[in-house]
Amino acid sequence: MPEGEPHIVIERDRDGGFGSFVLGALVGAGLALLLAPQSGEETQEEIKKQARRFRVHAEERVRAAQEELRDAVESGRQAAREARADLERRLEQSKTAYRAGVDAARTAPSAAGSNAGSSGAPEQGAAST
Numbered sequence: 001m002p003e004g005e006p007h008i009v010i011e012r013d014r015d016g017g018f019g020s021f022v023l024g025a026l027v028g029a030g031l032a033l034l035l036a037p038q039s040g041e042e043t044q045e046e047i048k049k050q051a052r053r054f055r056v057h058a059e060e061r062v063r064a065a066q067e068e069l070r071d072a073v074e075s076g077r078q079a080a081r082e083a084r085a086d087l088e089r090r091l092e093q094s095k096t097a098y099r100a101g102v103d104a105a106r107t108a109p110s111a112a113g114s115n116a117g118s119s120g121a122p123e124q125g126a127a128s129t
Contacts, residue, residue: 021061029047032046
């Protein structure tokens, strides 16, 4: 490329999106200015019209993005509420199972001790004839 000539560098961090739209609008507007066979006043009016259209379109896209964001946030909140309810339910089940195990462990030694004397075997120290 000869020195002193302008060049355009386009960088993309991701596919599509609002940045691509703006870049396309700016390039299109620039080409329209260069190729338009209009007077200065006509060109200014055309630029104003295009700017108004662009603003309206940009506002619509911003509104749509805000609505999508609100929906995503609400969806995330709902998922968090459901996960919390599930966790609380599981925690309560674990507590119930723990309490049942503790109660069973407490009653098991006393039940085993009361059954020890009635095993049917002769007691030690009893005389056998």
